[in-house]
Amino acid sequence: MAFDGLFIHSLLKSVTPALIGGRLSKIYQPFSQDLILTFRKERKNQQLLLSANAQYPRFYLTKQAISNPAQAPTFVMVLRKYLEGSVLQSIDQVGVDRIVNFHFSNRNELGDQVKLVLSVELMGRHSNVILYDQTSGHIIDLLKRINPDENRARILLPKAKYELPPLNPGIDGFKLSEQDFKKLSVLTPVDFSRKIGGLDRDDRDELIGYLEDDYSYSSFMTFIEQFNKSRAFVLKTPNNKRKIFPYLPYHLELVKESSDPDLNHALVEFYQYQANRDWVKQKATHVEQIVKNEQKKLSRKIIKLHKQLDQAENSEGYRIRGEILNANLAQVKPGMTRIALPNYYDNNHPIEIKLDAALSPARNGQKYFTRYKKLRDSIKHVKEQIKIAQDNLDYFDSIQTAIDNAEPQDIDQITDELTNQGYIRRQQKQKRRKKITEHNLNKFRLSSGKTVLVGKNNYQNDWLTLKKANKTDLWLHVKNIPGSHVILQDKEPTDEDIAEAAEIAAYFSKAKNSAHVQVDYVQDKRVKKPNGAKPGFVIYTGQNSIEVTPEKQRVLSKRIN
Template sequence: MAYDGLFIHSLLAQLDTDLVGGKLTKIYQPFPYDLVLNFRKDRKNKKLLISANAQNPRFYITNENIVNPDVAPTFVMVLRKYLVGSVLEKIEQVGVERIVNFYFSNRNELGDEIKLVLSIELMGKHSNVILYDAHTNKIIDLLKRINPDENRARLLLPHAPYELPPLKPGINGFEVDKSKFNELKKEFPTPSDFAQNINGVDGDDRRELAGYLEDDFSYPSFTTFFSHFDHPKATILQTPKHKDRLFLYLPYHLDLQMVRTYPEVNSGIEDFYKEQANKEWVRQKSKKVETVVSNEQKKLSKKLVKLKKQLKQAENSEEYRIKGELLNTYLHQVKPGMTEISLPNYYENNQELKIKLDPALSPARNAQKYFTRYQKLRNSIKHVNEQIKITKENLAYFDSIQTAIDNADPQDIDAISEELINQGYLKRPQNHQRKKKINEKSLNTFELSDGKKVLVGKNNYQNDWLTLKKANKKHYWFHVKNMPGSHVILEDENPSPQDIQEAAEIAAYYSKGKNSAHVPVDYVQVKRIKKPNGAKPGFVIYTGQNSIEVTPEEEVVTGKRIQ
C-alpha cells in the first residue's frame, strides 16, 4: 500500500504518544527535500524525518544518524527562528487526506504567546512543508516556493494566506455509521463502486476493501476492514514480481507473500524506506561526483578505442616497410611525377602491389617516406601500449569510485568528493572544511557468527588506510577478483572455513558484483599486500592468494553489520 490517508491515520497514534507535549530542540535539512526535527520529551530525544520528495513523500520517527550540513538553507533558518524551543501541542490529519498539521506553541521576542502550524502535504510532486501563523493564517515560509504561473489553484509564497489544496471529494470511512452505510449501499450498489468512493485509500487498499465487501456486503465487514487502521501491525509483503510492499494489516485478497512483520508501525516504516531513502540521499549528494565520474569514463573509453586503433595500425606497419623495399629494388622503374606504380611483391609470389607516390618527391625520397612511416609506427608501439595500460588503470579507478558510490551511505560521499579533489578532478569549494581523519569508526564493521570482527573500507582512501596502516600483517585481506570493491580485513590469524566464507560474502557484497550469483573473492594475509609507487588510491598488488566463490545475500550480510 502507498503512504495514503489510512496509512497516515494509523501512524499518528504512535506519533501522538512519542511527540505531543515534547519540545522542539533542533531542526536541520540534510537534503533538498528532507527535514529532521528533534524533539525532547520525557528525557528522551526523538527525531522526526519529514520528506517532501516527489517519489517517496513521507514522515516517521527515525533512528538514523543523518549528517547535519555545514550551511543551513534559508527555510531551516526560518524554522529555527520560529519553532526551536516551541512545544508541540497536537497533531491533526485533515480528514483522511495526506495532509497533517503539527500545532506548536511558542513565544515571540516580546514574550507573547504565538501559535504556529507546520503543515505537511504529501501529494506526490506537489508535496510541501508549510509554516504558517495559526492566528493570521498567513504563510511564514515553505520548503518549496511555487511561482504563481505554475500553480493557479492557490498562492504558495511567504505572506500569502494559507489555503488547502484542491481535494478530491469522497467519503471518510471512519465517519460512516450503520445508517450511513445502508444509504451509501443504495447509492453505490456494487462493492467496487462503493470502494471507489471511499476517500484516503490507494489502489491496494481499495482492492482489498472491495474484496471484503464482495465476500460480505455488510456494515460489519466494512468496519472490520477499517478496524485494521486503529490497531495497525506493520508487515512487509512481496509481489509475484518480487517487489516489496508495506502494509499495516494482513491483506487476504491480494496476491502477496509475507516477508516479515514488526512489533510496531514506525520500525516497519523506517526499515521499509531505509534502503530507498539511502539511495535517494546518496543520489542527491553524489550528483556532482557522478557527473565527473561519468564524463571521465566516457572520455577514457573513447581514448581507449582510439589507442587500440593506433596499436593495430602500428602492428600492421610491415606493409610500409615492404613498399619501401620494393621501391628501392625497382627504383629504375619509378619515374619522377608518378602518382602510383604497381610492382611485383616478392614476399607474395610476385603478385602485383599498388604503391601510391608523391609526385613532388623523387623516387628515392618516396621509398624513404615509407621507411620513415614504418619506423615511426614501430617506435610508437611501446608508447601506445603504455598509454593503453594507463588508460585502463584510470578506467578501473573511476569504476572503483562508482562502486564506492553505489555502496555508500550519504555521509560517505564527502570522503569520495575529497578524494576526487585531491586527484584534481574536482575543484575545492571556497567554504571547504578540513577533512576528517580516517579512523576505525569511519569504517563499516561486521561481526561474524563466531564473534570475530571484520572491517570494510567505504572508499579508496579508507581502503588504503585500512590495508596499509590499520591492519595487522598476520590478519587476512579479502577482495573480489578482477573487479572494483572494498578492501575487507578479517581480524584473525587462523580463520576457519566458515570465517573465510562469511568474510568473502561481505567482500562480494561491497563490490561491483554484489548482485551476481557467483562472485570470486581472493584472500591473503595482509603482509603479502603491496602498493606500487605512484599507484592511485585503493590500488594494491598481492601474491600467494587463495580464492573462493560466494553468493552475497543482502539480509545475511547486513545482519552482521554492527557499525
C-alpha cells in the same frame, strides 16, 4: 501501498506518543526536499524526517545520522526563528487525507505566546511543508514556494492566507455508523469502496475483497480497525516490487516477506535504501558528472590507443613496400603517384605502392622505411599509455563503485579524494577532512559471531587495510574488479567464515549483481601499497580465491550498523 490517509492514521499511532510534549531543539535541511526536526523529550532525542519528495513523500522517526549542511536554506532559517525551542502540543490529521498538522506553542520577541502550525502535505508532486500562524491563518514560509500561475487553486507564498488544497473527501470509515453503512449497502462493493476516504488502490481492492466475502458492517469494521494498530507487513508483487502495509492483506496477489510490530521501524528499513540512493544522487551530482566525463574520455582514449597499437604491430607492410620499391627503382618514372610491383614475399603477386610525385624514387622508398621505424618504435610507448589510461579508468570505476555503495555522509570523503587528486578545484575555505574511524565503515557479523569490516571509498579502504587491520586478519577483494576492501577480523577463519565474508566483498563491488564472482583472500600482511599509487590501489601475493554469488538480503541481514 502508498502513503495514503489510512496509512498515515496508523503511523501516527506510533509517532505521536514519542513526540508530543517534546521541545524542538534542532532543525536542518540535509537535502532539497527533506527536513530533519530533532525533539528533546525525557532526556532523549527523537529525529523526525519530513520529506516532500514527489516520488515518495513521507514522514517517520529515524536514527540515521545525516550531516547538517554548513549553510542553511532560507526556509530552515525561518523555521529556526519561529520554532526552535518551542513545544509540540499536538499532532492531528485532516480527516483521513494526506495532511498532517504539527501544532507548536512558542513565545515571540515580545514574550507573547503564539500558536504555530507546521503542515505537512503528502500529495505526490504537490507535496509541501508549510509554516503558518494558527491565529491569523497567514503563511509564514513554506518549503516550496509556488508561483500563482502554476497553482490557481490557492496561493502558496509567504503572507498569503493558508487554505487547504482541493480535496475529494470520502467518508471517514472510523466514524461510519452501522445505520449509515446500511444506507450505503445498496451499492456494489466496488461503488461502496469508492465512497470511503483515505484509501489507495491496494486498500480499495482489499476492502472490496472483504465485502465480497461478507457484505456486512462487521466485515467493514474488521477491515477499518486494522488501521488503529501500528504494525507493518512487507510483501512482494509477482514482479518482486516491495510494498508495505499496516495490516496483512489476504485478497491481493502478494507474497509476505516480513512483519514488524512497529510500523515506524519498518518504514525506516523500507525506505532506507531508496532514500539513501536519492540523497546520494543529490549530493554526488557534481562528483558523478566528473567521474562519468573522465570515464568517457579515458574509454575513447583507450580505443584510439589500441588502434594505434594495432597499426604499429601490423606495420610490416611499410617495410615490405620500402624494400620492393628500392629493388625496382628503375621502373619508377618521375611524376608517378602509384605503381604495381611484384611482391616477392607473396609469390610475386602484384602489390600496389603509393608514391609522392614530388619525391625521387629513392626518397619514396626511404619514406616507407621511416614510417615503419616510427611505428615500431612507438609500440612500447603506446602500450605504456594504454596501461596508464586503463589504470586511470579502473580508478574512476572504483570511484563510481564507491558512489554506488555510499551513504550520504560518505560523499564528502569522495569529493575530498578527487580534490586532492586534482580533478576538482579546491575551494578557498574547504573544510578540514575528518579523521576516519571504525564508525565510518560498514560492519557485519558472521554466523559464527566474527566481525567483518568494509571500506566504502578509497580513503576508507586504505585506512582499513593499512592502518586498522591486524597483520594476521584476512583481507578480501573481488578479483580484477573495483570494489571495497574487506577485513575479516580473525587469524584462523573457517571455510564458512571465508565464504560469508567473500559474499560481502562481492556485494560491495562492481559485480554486486553478478553470479559466480571470484574473490581473492589473503592475510593482510601480504597486502602492500606501491609508492605513489592512487588511493585504494594495492598489490598482494600468495592469495587464494573463492567463487560466490552475492545475495542482497542475505548480506544486509548481517549488517550491524
